[in-house]
Amino acid sequence: MNAPVKKKLKVATTSLAGCFGCHMSFLDIDERLFTLLEHIEFDRSPLTDIKEVHPECDIGIIEGGLCNAENVHVLRDFRKNCKILIAIGACAINGGLPAQRNHLPLSAILEEVYHTSPGLSNGLIPNDPELPLPLNQVHPLHEVVKIDYFIPGCPPSGDAIWKVLTDLLAGREPELGHGLMHYD
Amino acid sequence: MSHTFTLDGKTIPFEDGQTIIQAASKAGVFIPHLCYHPEFKPHGSCKLCTVKVNGRQTASCTMRASAGMVVENNTEELNAERRALTQMLFVEGNHFCPSCETSGNCQLQATAYHLGMMSPHYDHFFPSRPVDASHPEVLLDFNRCILCSLCVRASRDVDGKNVFALSGRGIKTHLIVNARSGNLADTNFTLKDKAAQVCPVGVILVKRNGFAVPIGERRYDNVPIGDSLETATEGR
Amino acid sequence: MTYSLETAEHPERLRRVAIDPVSRVEGHGKVTILLDEHNKVHQVRLHIVEFRGFEKFIQGRPYWEVPVMVQRLCGICPVSHHLAASKAMDIIVGAKKLTPTAEKLRRLMHYGQMLQSHALHFFHLCSPDLLFGFDSDVTRRNIVGVAAEHPEIAKRGVLLRKFGQEVIRITSGKRIHGTGAVPGGMNKSLTIAERDELLKDIYQIVAWSRDAVHLIQKVHIQDPGLYNSFGIFRSNFMSIVGHNGDLDFYHGSLRARDDNGKIIFDGVDYQQYDKYIEEEVKPWTYMKFPFFRSLGKEHGWYKVGPLARIQNCTQISPLCRARAQGVRRLRRRLTDARTARLPLDADDRNAARGGGNQEPAAR
Structure with missing residues (x-):
């Protein structure tokens, strides 16, 4: 964090097919958030009400894998607008828990959840045009766009996120040593 | 010399x-x-x-x-190749570390940490590999098999039972159970077998025992693989 | 309880406004609004756009994996899912009673969850609206803006959340998605050092929590007209209540009230929930619509969560009671008096004695 920073770096974040756990872990940097805010500003993020990624965003951080068509659209939009794209967490990196549906036919899952499961007063599979179409399988981000950095973990700890961000801000290649590197 | x-x-x-x-x-x-x-x-x-x-x-x-x-x-060259091999193992199976009870005790995972594997790099196969829960004491979760054949060797050479085998060729190679039904319950496998102790990943699991050790106290939580050679060479 | 704005008659003739994604909330959503040429609203929908299928893919997995899997439904309230699944697995393995230590540790874990999630909601997500106004500049209307203009408030929010997260880490091994609860108990003990670490800060945390209540009271006084009407709607309520109807975050039976505070059902074993609750599916969202069977889908829907818990219970700890009085008085004004429950209100003098250094709601 020693590099002289004139302009604050714009950081956009989003959660695709994730659980917001990685965003929560970002907040687990605790008071260091205020130090970070001396160097960055948030663009589109669940923490702000900015809905569009700035066309010259410096860093995009994406949590969650791709489970529907809109996830893919948002991912491409981030890639187009962010100079550096970071995949954060198991879901973004390998599909994570939601990818455990991948060995099942999507129609069978929807059928059971919305049609035949006990306790339903009616049965129908949601199909409104406002709902993005689910993909047949959940995919990690790097299968669709180029990802510059990965922060593994479910979620990665606040310390791991802090390490990667401070490495990047200082112009170092991010590295996670033992204790910070986790897949669980 | x-x-x-x-x-x-x-x-x-x-x-x-x-x-x-x-x-x-x-x-x-x-x-x-x-x-x-x-x-x-x-x-x-x-x-x-x-x-x-x-x-x-x-x-x-x-x-x-x-x-x-x-x-x-x-060397960087050899470690890069080892990393690539490890990445292939990850994408060929279903390695969902977050919900795996072997996480923290897993040799594949610890080795990937050691090699600095930040992503799987390749496209995932997401194969369909049903578990075998037939045995009263042991669960087989084939999703995590890396075809190391340690269980095959242990059962054949130490236990003298020949419970496991690798079947198929090339990318279709997979672990099978030597029983007409294909089910572990229909073999003479027991928890005391050497083959029950050697799985370096989370395939051969003692039932009802998962997550007994808290995070922070698991095998590789504090000592990375390679730092202690006993740790590195004795399987689980 | 009407659905007049759910579906417009001729959506094709209307103009669509979308809030996409909905931000500063806990979850994935999109709001669409359809208006006519006079800007009259004809249809409003909250679409939950994410579908993951946990219900299906946990099937066939070993049962002891389930509490670790399903907490990944939500990284904001993972402990609640972790504990709900663990309690279900307790039943599966026949663990009718946990050891007292295990139950206390699970409760403690959930108190950590309650604290961090409420701190997040209040400070990180809502406070920008409360401090700057709903229509304030979009670049300022977030926790960064709060940190710039009210650094002390932002810092307390961060530290309150941190303490809750530390409680979770100490009881489950990790701040998010730990493994603490296992079928029939816990895998982790609380060491004396860990206990003392938490005790060291607890009274500061209680004091800051009270300050947060004062803050919301101050905000309310500044614009009672707005806050007395914003987001107010009458509804049924449901929550668990503990022994003797006490507020409880971990175990109890189901109690439901109608919008007049009248009991619909009480003392219901949650394992029998499906006898009382049914769910409807609608085509425009992946979220289902639960309702009380006895009242039907038009009238049987209900609120759950913090407000429902407070409205529903018979008593809470004296310290919380003193705070809740204020909220209930406010609610009473808002909802025509009858929604507020009487047992608490009859207890004003006790409430006045509350406060001081009592322990928080821990039991």
């Missing part, structure tokens, strides 16, 4: 008949590996223990040490 070779510039003594990895382990040098286990005949299949001997790549678990060899192990 007889009965020594150099490993990354360090002089390593060996005894006749020892492989490179055996001599290195004895001297306290870690060579990453998955299918090698000191108690079993080497299999030479995972290729993670590949080193360069006099400039040529070879599996250190099958290559006998000989006097004057110049061996390279911990």
